[in-house]
Amino acid sequence: MSSKVNFVFDSNPLGLYQAGQLISGTAELITERPKTIRSIFITINGYGETRWQESEERVGEDGKTTKSLVTHTTTEVYYSTDQPVYGQAGGSQLELPTGKYVFPFRATIPPNAPTSFNGAHGQIKHEVTLTIDRAVRYNNTFKQCFTVILPHDLNRRLEYKEPLQRLESKSFWWGSIFGAHKPMIMDVSTSYSAYVPGQKIHFHLVLDNQSDVQCMDVKVRLIKNVSYRANSSGAKEQLKVTESRVADKHCGEVLKHNKAKFDEFLTVPPTTPSTQSEKDPIRVSYTLRFIAKTFKLHGGGDLVMDFPITIGTVPLLGSADDKGPGAEKSQPSGASHPGSPNFQEDVSDEQFESNTFKPRYPVYPFDGKPGTNGSNGAANFPSLYPKAEEAHPATPVKFTPNPVSPAAQKSPPYTTNTPVASPPGGNFEVLGFSIPPDYKPTPSAPAASSTGGIGWK
Known part of the structure; x- marks a missing residue:
């Protein structure tokens, strides 16, 4: 050349x-x-x-x-x-x-x-x-x-400081064959509803498996949802929606007629912040998904609970001291901030046509x-x-x-420093359980999105 x-x-x-x-x-x-x-x-x-x-x-x-x-x-x-x-x-x-x-x-x-x-x-x-x-x-x-x-400062919206929490139940036709109708019940909570890359999403999960179906694994996943919009030749707007897994956690199995409690966390990797504008042709959002995986033979499918979650670029004040849901939250102060971020390449392997460039996103040192x-x-x-x-x-x-x-003529340019590469980036308890006589399931979660492209390990 x-x-x-x-x-x-x-x-x-x-x-x-x-x-x-x-x-x-x-x-x-x-x-x-x-x-x-x-x-x-x-x-x-x-x-x-x-x-x-x-x-x-x-x-x-x-x-x-x-x-x-x-x-x-x-x-x-x-x-x-x-x-x-x-x-x-x-x-x-x-x-x-x-x-x-x-x-x-x-x-x-x-x-x-x-x-x-x-x-x-x-x-x-x-x-x-x-x-x-x-x-x-x-x-x-x-x-x-x-x-x-x-910039997406999570401190600008009070609702981001609120925890995620819900209780869901599911019955299986396998148990009804033998005269048993008891459900599988999942109770989940987190400390906040918004996080930044590098931060741990602490969650408290109790799975009460009263059914006759074994839970093979309790999985927690951070799902990236991308909506692409197009308007070709003046025609009506077209929409293409994809979802991909950016973080995964395997908590373990729960046998039938048993109850398990998991106090774990899922670390947010370097990933695109949630889109703030409704008008952008590309919109990025996230779902925190909790899955109680069962055998397909037992019927009824898995017990799945989805929460919408926001990924920002500036963490919530006080979130550096997060000890998990239920723990006392510290008062916001400069000392409770995790510190300066470093910048790491997007964890996603997707690329648009011939564009191999990987953007870098701020990752905070919560460790x-x-x-x-x-x-x-x-x-x-x-x-x-x-x-x-x-x-x-x-x-x-x-x-x-x-x-x-x-x-x-413009001012002379200046030399720069040589780039420095960034470094690469449970508790389990089995308990006895009896459902309270006044127990009522909470309203169902929003309809789960398609899980196309998500494979089970």
Whole structure:
């Protein structure tokens, strides 16, 4: 290849930004042979895109039904800035000699720009692009993605501090064959209804298995639900919904006519924060699912309890001292905060078409280990990311000016530090039980969503 480009972000080697922040850096262009060009410009933009295909049946003019493959797609641009750095757009031809050229770039990310996301049927992408506009031949384009996070402070909504709790029961036709109609009862509670990556979801679960059916395993899962929207060619809006498992916990079996209590936790991995806007073409939400797994032969299916749960970017004050549901909660104070986050790649393996970029999300050190600062983009609470005015510039490097409009030269770029890689990321009791004479099951939970794609171990 005759040219290559190295992008460097000022004082931010991993390219981590908060919506509303200033993004700046340099693009180093190296050419191995002369080029005839018109201009070079740098674009900084953010956009959302969805696309998938579905088979649809259509009735033709002859009355016959045929199947065809239909593509649903949509694109939404959140912001875009073009910065000429060499020559003039649409101007006369220039000779770009062999050598090294360093061009600065600078832009402000809109305060409502959505969080970076890479999924099976869509993406929210933020990137810097250097384009060499060539007069005769095809343009040369070089791109570099960066992560943008729209802050989601869980302390802004009081309902996030409320616990999740419910009691459900289920009967099986297997027991009714032998004249027994006693149910399997699950009682679940958590400390809060919202968490951040790195935090432990402490839960208290009591499974009273009065039935004649064995519970093979009590499973707890954090499910990521993604809704993709598309509006193709002015047609009505299309919707594609997927769910994937991002965290899993196996608590153990519960024999028939036994009761078991589990005081356990599920750690939230690096994952996309819950979407806050109702208008985004890609919406991310989460479900905390508790499953009492039974044999299919016994009929009636598993006992499943689903809770909607929110994943944010700033934890609840006092949540660092969480000892589980039922324990006394500490009063919010600075000392009870887990500390500075580090930033780790999304745990999901899904990607949109050829996009292999993995966004990084803040992960808090609830294990007591302090977060790291500086080299990985972390900062002290409550600010998640370093501000541009707080960065200390290093020695300037040589800057190649625009030969056509020298008056429009920008400030020289600065060197950055070498990126530092981030480190990789029960109690069981069997009891006797007799159901109280005045026991009444609580109202049923919302209808469980499809479990397609979720396999049992």
